[in-house]
Amino acid sequence: MMGRRTEASVALRHSDTDDRPPGVANPLPSPMSATLTHASDCSATDLAAAGISVRFQGLAAISEVDLTVRRGEVLGLIGPNGAGKTTLVNCLTGHQRPSEGRILLGQMDITGWSPQKFRRAGVARTFQSGRLFKDMTVLENVETTAVGLGRSRRAAAREAMDALDWLGVADSAERLAGVLPYTDERRVAIARALVVPPEYLLLDEPAAGMSDSECDELLGFVNEIPGRYGCGVLLIEHNMRVVMNSCSRIVVLDGGRRIAEGTPEAVQKEPGVISAYLGEG
């Protein structure tokens, strides 16, 4: 029934073919009081993958990847299909135990922790395939995280409503999550990850399958998250224009290896990146 709109339907849109102005204005109102819940020394609490490798039955999905997400930034993670982006996010959120290497939160080695421990330690994520609780309402979806993180039902409902409100989907609070339009589904997924503000938010292709304007609207929210919640965002996204505009740094994966890292301008000029990813058009 729910058609899965996967990455397969998304063509790469190259930055050189898209010359719309940068800096997407957030079209939705948001409270001016930015709630910086975690004002702290960023470098002390980076989320880092150190020399991560993952093998599935001997086949390497990712090999010796290093990556650091810092509080307050939007880090882009790009790479062709099958490059290992999701696998890396799985490692960074406890869904995949790396075959080699370590996951660090600040000084703490959190390799091998369960997903719920990752979330409780402040590392939240969304899923490429959505994974909303389809038989529950939108509000219950978001409440689940708040309750899971120790809030009372009452407080959970209030905070969940706030998160839905911010993302502009409060009107759908009583609807079943399984019948939402695609764009709303993605917003609810972000609200569910963001409800008790995490320190890190890892977004696995949140805008996949969206039109350019829907994509811009969603990224308007993503860009606001570091300032509003004080968290670090890792963004997997195929739309190069969006990535170049939103991210302060970019990491490029290809064939499970990290082939480049740097500012959007620097990464775009890397020969390896051009041949692996950008150069085809």
Add this chain to the structure above:
Amino acid sequence: MSDARSAAVAFLRAAWTPAALVAALLAVVVVASALGAEGGQVAITEMLIRVVVVIGIYVFAGNSGILSFGHIGFMCIGAYAAGWAACDPEWKGLMLTGLPAFLAEHRYPMPVAVLGSAALGGVAATLFGMAITRLSGIAASIATFAFLVIVNSVYANWDTVTAGTSSMVGIPAVVGPWTSLLFAAIAIVVAYLFQISGYGLMLRASRDDAVAAASSGVDIRRLRLIAFGVSGAIVGAAGGVYAHFLGILTTDTFYLDLTFITIAMLIIGGIGSLTGAVVGVLFITLVIEVLRALEAGVTIGGAAIALPHGAQEVGLGVLMALVLIFRPQGIMGGQEVPSPFPPAGSGRLRAGRIPESENGKFVEPVR
């Protein structure tokens, strides 16, 4: 003023489902009493006790999405616990030489005995739950069945404590329709409170998508264990009430027949809602009574018709197959009683399907 009114509406909204269910059962008891049929009282009491059993199973299976075939084992444990507490001490002294003194030398009133049943059922479920909540869905279901077999063998052979294959006799048969209605009402309220609590919410999330639930900070294993314990306590209490209805206990009572009937009730009513659990018991009881009457034979226009023996079981099996084919989510299809106070916190569509990914063991790639 409008505050008081909105508070009243909020209360009605929250209390609607349990209130409607209790009212429905009350109506059944009142009508049956008015009809005054002798056998009717017994049938109604047995039905109400089954309401407690099926609600007990529902608390775990409905919320977690994992079917249990072992809960009648907790009923057995609860029933014998009540027997130990409520039997005549003289008989206990003769037959149950293995009982500790506080049970062997005293006789406890029914409410105390049933509390003991609930406690022992809950403890047994919590201990056993520590093992099964480590398993994934289908393996867990099979393990629950193994548990039933184990309980049955132990209780059938532990002569000094259970009187083995001979019966445990002399439990005061004090439970009738009204007492069992009271226990059914308590079970409804407890199950409903659990369902709307944070535990219920997180369990249902894990039923829909265990991977995403874990990423929401939900400790799935712990929640399943809690639900299993609560559910074992409710079914254990039902066993204690049943002991005080039968007056005599044999281990055969708590085995495959009862397991099959109660599971059929839950699935046909709809595993996805509390209303489904209650409706399933009412509906199947009616079907069984009709089939039983037909087995005994009816006379229509001078011609006597009787169904062959076993028609009851066959009929129930066919009915269950039909429901699974045409209405896989049961009669209620995951819905609670339709509420006149929308938007209710309860009456939403809720499918009761069994999830494919289980227990944090993610065989499929996580995407």
